[in-house]
Amino acid sequence: MATINLPRIIRIGGGALNELPDALAQCGLSRPFVVTDGFLVSSGMVERLTDILAARGMVPTVFADTMPDPTVALVEAAVAQLTASGCDCVIGFGGGSPIDTAKAIAVLAVSPRPVQAMKAPAVTDEPGLPIVAVPTTAGTGSEATRFTIITDEATSEKMLCAGLAFLPTIAVVDYELTLAKPARLTADTGIDSLTHAIEAYVSRKANAFSDAMALSAMRLIAPNIRTACTDPGNHAAREAMMVGAHHAGIAFSNASVALVHGMSRPIGAFFHVPHGLSNAMLLPAITAFSAPAALSRYADCARAMGCAGADEGDQSAVARLLEELAALNADLAVPTPRSHGIAEARWRELMPTMAAQAIASGSPGNNPRVPEAEEIVALYEQVYG
Incomplete structure (x- = not known):
């Protein structure tokens, strides 16, 4: 016997990013906290995302300080901003690092604990804020997984965290977001x-x-x-x-x-x-x-x-x-x-x-x-x- 878990909504295809507001509305969400990185801001891709949301009356908060191999300190800083924002969901926009960060903070904003407490073999199933994953690379598949990876900088360990809490509610898979990638x-x-x-x-x-x-x-x-x-x-x-x-x-x-x-x-x-x-x-x-x-x-x-x-x-x-x-x-x-x-x-x-x-x-x-x-x-x- 196998247990299969998938995102509730998957919008897939060229131009799917334009359907993100519809997907959010399906779930009753309207105040997204966008987790991304500086490159996607400087390239104009984040502005494109926020413009699509704003056109539907949604006012996002943007956190653009993610980095490769997101650390405990980064996650804690992002959680603090998320908690203060009053947002009702978290959008991970980028490669694996922004999406991994988004997954972790969505859980911790609802159930505060040390990040290390989520490390495997622990299983975190109790949901946090809804997670929305919008990958801009064709690689991690994180938009469809129940895992996230956070680095404990004190021990230089990449901690695998697993559970249904990390499975996105919405995945938007738009290949056009990868066309400029080197x-x-x-x-x-x-x-x-x-x-x-x-x-x-x-x-x-x-x-x-x-x-x-x-x-x-x-x-x-x-x-x-x-x-x-x-x-x-x-x-x-x-x-x-x-x-x-x-x-x-x-x-x-x-x-x-x-x-x-x-x-x-x-x-x-x-x-x-x-x-x-x-x-x-x-x-x-x-x-x-x-x-x-x-x-x-x-x-x-x-x-x-x-x-x-x-x-x-x-x-x-x-x-x-x-x-x-x-x-x-x-x-x-x-x-x-x-x-x-x-x-x-x-x-x-x-x-x-x-x-x-x-x-x-x-x-x-x-x-x-x-x-x-x-x-x-x-x-x-x-x-x-």
């Missing part, structure tokens, strides 16, 4: 969403519903990610990437992620590597490590991605999958931790701590092959480069 961001977020799909499909918590979403995501993302990077104005590729990221988010929210994500979060926390990029650094090696424990599932991934034929045997299909993941990293200029500039001595020093944090998150326990701490350390050593 190649590096497109690549990193695209591989992030591909990783979501693969890990959801091979997860020990996979189910028929999440399988369907994961396979759909792979079919959309794999043939289009290179085009989206090299031809950023290609509407068909951008739409496929956005819908694929959304399906991947639905998939892993209703199954789970696994070892790649467990190992990826500490890299981001300690070395400030963008989340999708750290996933990409890990994905080929972790797939090779895990594949023998779920050969047919990984072979299905290869077929869905189009790198193996429908009638190709599992062993051959998985070999092609590993070749494609390596080729994708090469084509998208994904660095190793070494070539990214991470000092070898510091990397080696932190490998045991990163392994411990990965295991504590719970994600490696969902992997087809569940690793011991020593195996995770060995994988960190392998991927360093």
Whole structure:
């Protein structure tokens, strides 16, 4: 038996942003607190959002101080402004960081507590303020998930927080918001969403519903990610990437992620590597490590991605999958931790701590092959480069 959880309202397609006021009105909401970042303000995208709301008589409050890897201190500052604003919902507008921040503060505004109290294995189901997610990147799928990630700056730990409280009430998925995104961001977020799909499909918590979403995501993302990077104005590729990221988010929210994500979060926390990029650094090696424990599932991934034929045997299909993941990293200029500039001595020093944090998150326990701490350390050593 599987339990499936989805946003109440999903508006999806080119121009969907214009329908945001209708979606808010459906839920009786009219005073949104918009969580975003400085780049989206300077680019004019936030003004476009607020103009759409103002045209319908809605007066938003804007908090634009989010940053990559949002911290406890940032969340506490945003909660204070939200509480003082009198707003009735929270809009996360941007990539994963604004949406993660929006999710956390929506809960804490109603049920104050230390952010650390929400860290997994805690489960937070009691709802806070309604969450509205409007992604501007095709990557995290956070608009459809019951998770958020907040960094505890005191311990350099990316804390996974889970529960229905973090599932948006409304998701607006408009691929046109991604058309101006640069190649590096497109690549990193695209591989992030591909990783979501693969890990959801091979997860020990996979189910028929999440399988369907994961396979759909792979079919959309794999043939289009290179085009989206090299031809950023290609509407068909951008739409496929956005819908694929959304399906991947639905998939892993209703199954789970696994070892790649467990190992990826500490890299981001300690070395400030963008989340999708750290996933990409890990994905080929972790797939090779895990594949023998779920050969047919990984072979299905290869077929869905189009790198193996429908009638190709599992062993051959998985070999092609590993070749494609390596080729994708090469084509998208994904660095190793070494070539990214991470000092070898510091990397080696932190490998045991990163392994411990990965295991504590719970994600490696969902992997087809569940690793011991020593195996995770060995994988960190392998991927360093």
